[in-house]
Amino acid sequence: MKNALYLSLSILILGNLGHFGLPWWSLVPVAALAGWLFPLSAGKNFAFAFAAGLLLWLTNAFLLDAANGGLLSAKVGVLFQGLKSGYLLLLTGIFGGILAAFGAMTGRLARGAFVGEQAKR
Amino acid sequence: MNLPGLKGKVEVVYDDLLVPHIFAENKEDAVRVQGYITAQHRLWQMDIATRKAAGRLSEVLGERTLNLDRLARRRGMVFAAENDILAWNKSPEGMRLLEAYTEGVNAYVSQLSPANYPVEFKLLNYAPEPWSPFKTALILEAMAETLCAGENDLASTNALAQFGRDTFQFLYPEWNPKQRPIIPDTGQWKDWKVNLPPLPAVGTKAGESANGSLSGIFDADKHDFFQNENPDDDYIVGSNNWAVAGSNTASGNPLLCNDPHLNLTLPSIWFQIQIHTPEQNCYGVSLQGMPGVIIGFNENIAWGVTNVGHDVSDWYKLQWADAARTKYSLDGEVREVQKRVEVIKIKGKTDLLDTVKYTVWGPVVYDHEPENPLRDCALRWITHDQPDPKVIDVFIFLNAGKNYDDYKKGISAFDCPAQNFVFASRSGDIAITVQGKYPVRAPEQGRFVQDGSRWSNAWLDFIPAERVPAMKNPSRGFVFSANQHSTPPTYPYYYLGNDFDDYRGRHIYDRLDRMKNATIDSMKTVQLDNFSQRAADALPLMLRLLDQNKLDADGQKMAAELAAWNFHYDADATAPPLYEVWFDSCYLKTWDEMTALRAQKKQVLIPERWRFIELLEKDTANIFFDHPATPQRETARHIVNESFAAMQNYFRQNPQKRTGWGQSRGFVLKHIGQIDAFSRLDVTVGGHGSAPNAITRTHGPSWRMIVELGEKVQALGVYPGGQSGNPGSRWYDNMVETWAKGEYNEILFLASAGENSSRIMGKQTFTPSSK
Numbered sequence: 001m002k003n004a005l006y007l008s009l010s011i012l013i014l015g016n017l018g019h020f021g022l023p024w025w026s027l028v029p030v031a032a033l034a035g036w037l038f039p040l041s042a043g044k045n046f047a048f049a050f051a052a053g054l055l056l057w058l059t060n061a062f063l064l065d066a067a068n069g070g071l072l073s074a075k076v077g078v079l080f081q082g083l084k085s086g087y088l089l090l091l092t093g094i095f096g097g098i099l100a101a102f103g104a105m106t107g108r109l110a111r112g113a114f115v116g117e118q119a120k121r
Numbered sequence: 122m123n124l125p126g127l128k129g130k131v132e133v134v135y136d137d138l139l140v141p142h143i144f145a146e147n148k149e150d151a152v153r154v155q156g157y158i159t160a161q162h163r164l165w166q167m168d169i170a171t172r173k174a175a176g177r178l179s180e181v182l183g184e185r186t187l188n189l190d191r192l193a194r195r196r197g198m199v200f201a202a203e204n205d206i207l208a209w210n211k212s213p214e215g216m217r218l219l220e221a222y223t224e225g226v227n228a229y230v231s232q233l234s235p236a237n238y239p240v241e242f243k244l245l246n247y248a249p250e251p252w253s254p255f256k257t258a259l260i261l262e263a264m265a266e267t268l269c270a271g272e273n274d275l276a277s278t279n280a281l282a283q284f285g286r287d288t289f290q291f292l293y294p295e296w297n298p299k300q301r302p303i304i305p306d307t308g309q310w311k312d313w314k315v316n317l318p319p320l321p322a323v324g325t326k327a328g329e330s331a332n333g334s335l336s337g338i339f340d341a342d343k344h345d346f347f348q349n350e351n352p353d354d355d356y357i358v359g360s361n362n363w364a365v366a367g368s369n370t371a372s373g374n375p376l377l378c379n380d381p382h383l384n385l386t387l388p389s390i391w392f393q394i395q396i397h398t399p400e401q402n403c404y405g406v407s408l409q410g411m412p413g414v415i416i417g418f419n420e421n422i423a424w425g426v427t428n429v430g431h432d433v434s435d436w437y438k439l440q441w442a443d444a445a446r447t448k449y450s451l452d453g454e455v456r457e458v459q460k461r462v463e464v465i466k467i468k469g470k471t472d473l474l475d476t477v478k479y480t481v482w483g484p485v486v487y488d489h490e491p492e493n494p495l496r497d498c499a500l501r502w503i504t505h506d507q508p509d510p511k512v513i514d515v516f517i518f519l520n521a522g523k524n525y526d527d528y529k530k531g532i533s534a535f536d537c538p539a540q541n542f543v544f545a546s547r548s549g550d551i552a553i554t555v556q557g558k559y560p561v562r563a564p565e566q567g568r569f570v571q572d573g574s575r576w577s578n579a580w581l582d583f584i585p586a587e588r589v590p591a592m593k594n595p596s597r598g599f600v601f602s603a604n605q606h607s608t609p610p611t612y613p614y615y616y617l618g619n620d621f622d623d624y625r626g627r628h629i630y631d632r633l634d635r636m637k638n639a640t641i642d643s644m645k646t647v648q649l650d651n652f653s654q655r656a657a658d659a660l661p662l663m664l665r666l667l668d669q670n671k672l673d674a675d676g677q678k679m680a681a682e683l684a685a686w687n688f689h690y691d692a693d694a695t696a697p698p699l700y701e702v703w704f705d706s707c708y709l710k711t712w713d714e715m716t717a718l719r720a721q722k723k724q725v726l727i728p729e730r731w732r733f734i735e736l737l738e739k740d741t742a743n744i745f746f747d748h749p750a751t752p753q754r755e756t757a758r759h760i761v762n763e764s765f766a767a768m769q770n771y772f773r774q775n776p777q778k779r780t781g782w783g784q785s786r787g788f789v790l791k792h793i794g795q796i797d798a799f800s801r802l803d804v805t806v807g808g809h810g811s812a813p814n815a816i817t818r819t820h821g822p823s824w825r826m827i828v829e830l831g832e833k834v835q836a837l838g839v840y841p842g843g844q845s846g847n848p849g850s851r852w853y854d855n856m857v858e859t860w861a862k863g864e865y866n867e868i869l870f871l872a873s874a875g876e877n878s879s880r881i882m883g884k885q886t887f888t889p890s891s892k
Contacts, residue, residue: 023236068849069851071848071849071850071851071853072240072848072849075798075799075848075849076798077798078797078798079244079796079798
């Protein structure tokens with residue numbers, strides 16, 4: 001269970017590198033690295049990475065939106081078929097989750113392919 | 122903050138409306154920072170405006186804007202901007218300032234990363250480009266396209282051919298005797314000697330046109346000329362301005378007001394700014410991409426502009442000398458067209474190479490459209506001419522102006538788009554100048570499509586600067602303009618005007634003429650005045666002709682409502698929607714002769730509304746009230762009653778329209794890119810094109826300014842938008858409500874960067890780059 005915690009924490013912390021000038025997709029290699037370093041079963045790898053990515057992007061989106069008083073998200077929501085702000089934030093979170101999960105999965109599989117180590121149960 | 126190229130330190134103070142107040146040690150630094158700041162707040166707007174003018178929209182928007190791009194190119198917009206640059210290069214001082222401005226913009230653009238692009242770039246997926254003086258020229262040309270491209274040549278030619286000389290003159294008189302010209306005749310021009318060019322031959326009978334050789338060629342059976350024409354939108358752009366002398370104000374200080382009526386968009390066309398240098402302390406609104414303040418004031422003077430209605434755009438029918446249409450005859454001599462290849466990039470497609478032919482007159486705009494009635498015509502348009510090189514300095518100079526002489530000197534180079542520059546000074550002068558470059562025309566020259574095979578039809582001369590209509594300190598104590606005729610017909614030069622009904626002008630005149638002890642508050646009531654002189658002229662005549670006893674109960678209720686109306690287009694008034702539908706119906710049913718021709722795609726001029734009202738008053742049995750399709754002879758009475766029934770029917774079918782005027786007419790404040798999410802579609806306002814508060818569905822007062830030039834300048838201003846172009850900013854549309862409610866913001870006019878005010882939000886200091 002330790003690896004699950006490490007994987008989640010490293011995505012939550014290193015995923016913020018995006019704030020320091022790295023592009024949004026820096027989340028993916030970060031998650032891949034975590035997936036490589038902290039081997040988990042396929043299911044757990046996906047689930048924890050997804051949860052961490054979702055939490056990370058949802059929180060960040062929420063903070064940015066709060067700082068802007070919800071002005072831009074309301075307008076962008078209209079662009080997306082009248083989506084409400086809250087759903088837009090949730091959608092952002094889900095994207096973060098998916099990116100992190102696929103990243104972590106890639107790391108896990110790469111480790112399997114290059115190191116050959118069996119994933120722990 | 123480092124800014125390369127600065128010579129000294131520049132301080133920028135932001136107030137609570139996000140207005141930047143620039144304090145610089147010299148002019149060049151000031152405009153450099155102005156460029157930087159303008160880009161910071163309005164970069165996408167700057168980009169899209171120049172793309173539109175240059176015919177480069179398709180490059181980022183794809184094929185859907187191709188026709189717009191082709192038309193911009195074919196009308197010579199790029200050609201005109203290139204000529205601007207040729208002229209400006211002869212003004213090194215002005216060019217140096219423009220380059221500093223450009224570098225300021227580019228300093229901002231070059232430090233942007235894709236993540237920081239304005240949201241529109243992200244949505245449309247393209248990157249900002251560097252600015253250039255050429256793009257500033259494009260902005261100026263975009264204004265020319267909006268303000269001085271109006272003409273009725275083809276529609277007048279067709280009307281003359283259709284109705285004959287006498288009827289034509291009867292239907293389309295050029296002078297409304299009730300109107301108040303900007304400059305009245307005070308005998309100032311009675312001794313002028315004027316050489317007019319020779320008069321072209323003009324036909325006198327039906328079937329003949331302005332020039333015998335042109336008869337019958339302007340039918341356009343298949344051309345869809347009217348797809349965008351909506352008779353409801355009779356008013357497109359205009360403006361009001363006036364100045365009241367100290368003799369007529371309560372404080373004894375002169376007052377100056379201006380409200381230019383333009384297409385209202387988000388972000389707004391205007392950007393408020395204060396520019397302080399050792400030579401000047403100036404505040405007002407600027408245009409994106411242009412250094413300096415366009416409409417504003419300093420400690421000593423104030424000025425404002427409205428558009429001049431002079432027609433400076435003519436069509437000339439070419440006499441081709443070869444089948445390929447590359448040679449044409451001029452006074453019997455064969456000339457070759459000059460070909461200019463326009464390369465139009467289209468997103469996702471191969472480039473379109475469009476060859477535009479240029480003649481001595483100008484470009485042959487429509488020869489790519491075989492059905493177009495103007496296919497063989499060339500466009501002579503003032504804005505294609507190389508301007509006075511000093512035009513580049515006009516606003517920079519005016520911004521530092523101190524008195525009447527500076528004002529006259531400053532604006533003297535301004536030739537296009539012609540503007541009525543109103544002026545007031547703290548020392549007590551008021552003035553107005555119909556500033557621009559106007560061809561000397563023979564009577565009716567340019568009213569119709571002209572014969573392009575004769576050079577004698579050309580603009581051979583221009584009205585000398587000292588004879589351009591102007592007025593200083595009239596005894597009545599005020600000057601004003603509302604796009605009406607510059608002068609009465611006694612002015613020795615022929616005025617060819619684009620039809621502005623002049624109802625705004627008449628009412629503003631009446632208000633100012635009666636006003637003694639004017640104050641800032643009384644100026645507000647004029648700018649916000651919803652009274653329509655047009656409705657006041659027309660409705661009593663219509664009611665007089667209405668057979669009220671024959672109406673049903675609902676009809677009688679409507680008639681009573683109309684009779685009780687005070688002619689104010691207030692947002693909650695319920696009579697204006699009834700009147701509008703009724704009047705439009707009367708108008709169009711009367712001119713069914715023209716609308717029938719239009720339905721056959723033949724462009725024919727419809728008489729102006731004032732002329733219609735005049736007939737309603739004086740000539741109710743006129744043949745034009747008759748419907749040619751019916752056996753009996755109709756009169757104005759028939760039309761009025763028939764239209765009343767049509768109006769009742771309209772509201773039976775559209776009951777939701779029978780409500781307050783603001784709601785019924787509707788109002789849209791659209792994002793420039795037509796993105797609804799970034800638009801304001803929830804605003805309800807009154808006003809009408811024929812009232813001083815000239816709000817229509819899409820257009821209206823784009824900047825309301827009132828300035829009192831006292832010991833300390835007091836000024837108010839508001840525009841429907843906000844300083845930021847970022848839809849996610851709270852300053853994107855924070856002035857919309859203020860504007861819609863008819864309120865104003867007090868202008869914070871700082872004397873120094875260190876001045877204290879509770880409205881100051883923050884300060885930014887720009888320093889020369891250390892490298």
